[in-house]
Amino acid sequence: MKRAKSSEQAAQQPSTSERFIRTLLDNLPGMAYRCANDRPWTMQFVSDGCEVLTGHEAEYVAGGEFLWTSLIHADDLTAARAAVNKAIAIGGKFDIQYRIVDKSGQEKWVREQGCGVSDEHGNIVAIEGYIDDVTPIKEAARALAQSEKFYQEEIRQRHEKLNVTIDNAPIGIVTYRCGGTFERVNHAFCEMTGYSAVELQEMVLEDLTDPIHLNETTEFLGRVQRGEIDTYSQNSRYICKDGTKIDVRVINAATHDATGRPNVIISQVTDISSQIKAQSEIRRQHELLAHADRLHTLGEMATGIAHEINQPLTAISLFAHTGKRRYEAGEFDRLPEIFEKLGQHSKRAGAIVERIQHMGRRTESARVLAQLNEVIKDVVILAEVDARSSEIEIQLNLAEYLPEIRVNIVQIHQVALNLLRNGMDAMRALGCRNGNIIEVCTRQLADGYLEVAVSDSGCGISNQLAEHLFDSFLTTKSSGLGMGLPISRAIISAHGGQLLFRNNPTCGATFTFTLPVVLSENPR
Amino acid sequence: MNREQTVYVVDDDEGVRDGLGMLLETVGLSYEAFGSATEFLESYDPNSRGCLVLDIRMPKISGLELQGLLSARGSDLPIIFITGHGDIPMAVEAMRRGAMDFIRKPFREQELLDRINEALDVELVRRKRAQERDALVSKIEALTEREKMVFEAVARGDMNKVIAIDLGISERTVEVHRANVMRKIGVRTLAELIRIKIAADALHD
Structure with missing residues (x-):
């Protein structure tokens, strides 16, 4: 309306003002116009921007012969006309967008804003307005919409992939707040614990954790909340809905909110019950085998x-008989000495029996703190x-x-006895022609291990034998089972040490085994 | 018991050694105990009298080996072996080599004492016989060559006349020699002389 007014004024006002407006209009990026309110919107005036917009010269377009509607894309014309008519009928402004086809045949998006111009009778005789090329904006918008759609799809797909992955993962995946309330649990986790997703959402981690692991779990959660750690893993035990307990390996990682504070913990939970059961079964089998070997040794x-x-x-x-004789003869003077001897020798017999019982016992896998030298001295009595x-x-x-070691004493006895007996067998096989001394040494190694070395003067280990020395059922003896060395090696590796051998420079072989020293700061 | 006899105990186990010692002492036998064969051999005197109680199983030199060594040195001390489980083959070998007996550990003390006493008796008899034998040998050794010839001939039952012709001496000289032989050997009758001759011959077999 304002612009129409200025157009009207321009026609009546002095030329300087008219030129000024003309300059203004011609320098607009788009096209200012006035057209008849007729069907083809015959242009009466267009600014110079017309040529850039349509490819047609302004004089031609405003020459009276040119039909503006011929430029408009056939698909958009009806809507455009309706919008314009509707606006001007109520004396309002219109703001529409439509496509035109310029002189070179190129399609362009334009925005047209304008309003009707009335005569003194209130008839709308003309339309004035401004048309601008909005193709770049339109294209940018379309590109934006496209890319938004693309990314939304991408996000949707990623979400779906993640959900499918989590839901179908063979391990339990669960997210929970730092306080321990469950957010989301996957299928495997539900299956593992026996609770449904709905039930779990009403629970906290503590409800599921075996009390003996609760302290550790709470401590970890606290450290995550305080921001001390972001990830941790632990072995824990859950109590399932049916009351059974399962051993689990849990790997946790915290996610953070926008301020960097930890908010959610994502846990990957693996049921290791069967693994632990299998391990303990293997351990049990090892112990049975070791026990059988000890019994075999005792038999030999x-x-x-x-x-x-x-x-x-x-x-x-002898002492009992002598004592009786002396008593009967009334010679009491030496009886105390005899009683003393009786006790002494009973204890001696008892000590041997005890060592045999000890070797023959089926041991629990308990390891205890021990002095290596005492362990060795004990077994040497038996080897003697x-x-x-x-x-x-x-x-x-x-x-x-x-320093002290933490060992299963019976098993270490077994290993030492086995090495001593092997060494002695090797020496006997040669009729002890290289001497009759077998040496047992203990020492501390630099790297936190103690070493026991058993050196014999037997025939040594040939290269051929060395390759198979630790194979089961390999034996050079007529009565052996061939299990001694493999079992010994298994025992030592289970203790975190190594069982090795070498030939001595002169004659015979030396077998060594190492055991880790117990560190005082970490008694485990 | 005979005071001159000693029971020699050789056992590497101090407890057994002590116990045996106290038992022997209690029954009034004199004894000496040794912890090893070597120890015993060091103090071994060929004139030792009594018997040996040997542990068959000992380190370094076993009882069996000691038996061999003593036999090589001409010892005739009776040996009783003490054996343990599984030592039967060794015990058999010991018996084959002339051991007097073996007794298994742990043993009945009375049985051991009986064996020891038997051994001591045997040793005593052996010694008495040996003494008699030695005396006889020395008596015969004391005869002159001519007297020995006469002794042989008389014991064979030759008449004095025949002996005189055989030796180329007078019958009277034969009679003198014969009287000397009877006196030196200490017999009075021809029958006694013949018995001595048989005993002397038995020594040489």
Whole structure:
């Protein structure tokens, strides 16, 4: 309306003003116009912007012959006309967009804003307005819409992939607030725990965790909340809906809100019950095998052991008989000495029996703190049963002030006894022609291990034998099972040590095994 | 018991050694105990009298080996072996080599004492016989060559006349030699002389 007014004024006002307006209009980026309110919107005036917009010269377009509607895209004309007519009928402004086809045949989007111009009778005789090329804007908008659609699709697909992945994952995946309330649980997690997703949403992590793991879990959650850690993993135990307990391995990672504060923890939960069960079954089998091997060793040593027990029994019998004779003869003076001897030899027999019982026992896998030298001295007493019968001397060379170790004592006895007996067998096979001393040394290694070395003067280990030394059922002895060394090696590796061997420079072989020292700050 | 006899105990086990020692002492036998064969051999005197109680199973030198060593040194001390479980083959071998007996650990003390006493008796008899034998040998050794010839001939039952012709001496000289032989050997009758001759011959077989 304002622009129409100025147009009207321009026709009546002096030329300087008219020129000024003309300059203004011609320098607009789009096309200012006035057209008749007729059907083809015959242009009466157009600014110079017309040529850039339509490709047609302004004079031609405003020459009276040109039909503006011929430029408008056939698909848009009806809507455009309706919008314009509707606006001007009520004396309002219109603001429409439609496509035109310019002189070169190129399609362009334009925005047209304008209003009707009335004569003194109120008839709308003309339309004045401004048409601008909005093709770039339109294209940008369309591109934007397209890309938005693309990204929305992308996000949707990613979400779907993630959901499908989580829901079908073979491990439990669960998210929960730092406070422990469950947000989202997957199918595997529900299956694992026996609770439905709905039930879990009413629960917190603590409800599911076995009390013995609760402290650890709470401590981890606290550390995440305080921002000390972002990820952690733990072994835990859940109590399922049916009351059964399952061992789980949990790997946790925290996500953060916009301010960087941890808000959600994503847990990956693997049921390791069967794994743990399998491991403990393997351990049990190992122990059974080790026990069988110990019994076998005791069986082989039976003659020697019987002899060893017979000695104190013979002494006891002699002292008892002598005591009786002296008592009957009224000679009491030496009876206290005799009683003393009786006790002494009973204890001696008892100690041997105890060691045999110890070796023959089926052990629990408990490990205890022990002094390596004491463990070795104990087993040497048993090995001496064998040594004596073949006149071999066991020489001990024990380092002083060794730190403690945590071991299954029976099993370490078994390993040491096995190595000693193997060594002695090797020496016997040669008729002890390289000497009759088998040496046992203990020492501390630099890297936190203790070492036990058993050096014999037997035939040594040939290269051919060395390759298969730790194979099961390999034996060079007529009565052996061939399980001693494989079992010994398994025992030592289970203790975190190594069982090795080497040939001595002169003769015989040295077998060594290592055991880790117990660190005082970490008693585990 | 005979005071001159000693029971020599050789056992590497101190307890058994002590117990045996106290038992022997209690029954009034004199004894000496040794912890090893070597120890015993070091103090071994060929004139030792009594018997040996040997542990068959000992380090370094076993009882069986000690038996061999003593036999090589001409010892005739009776040996009782103490054996344990599984030592039967060794015990058999010991018996084959002339051991007197073996007794299994743990043993009945009375049985052991009986065996020891038997061994001591045997040793005593052996010694008495040996002494007699030695005396006889020395008596015969004391005869002159001519007297020995006469002794042989008389014991064969030759008449004095025949002996005189055989030796180329007078019958009277034969009679003197014969009287000397009877006196030196200490017999009075021909029958006694013949018995001594048989015993002396048995020594050489």
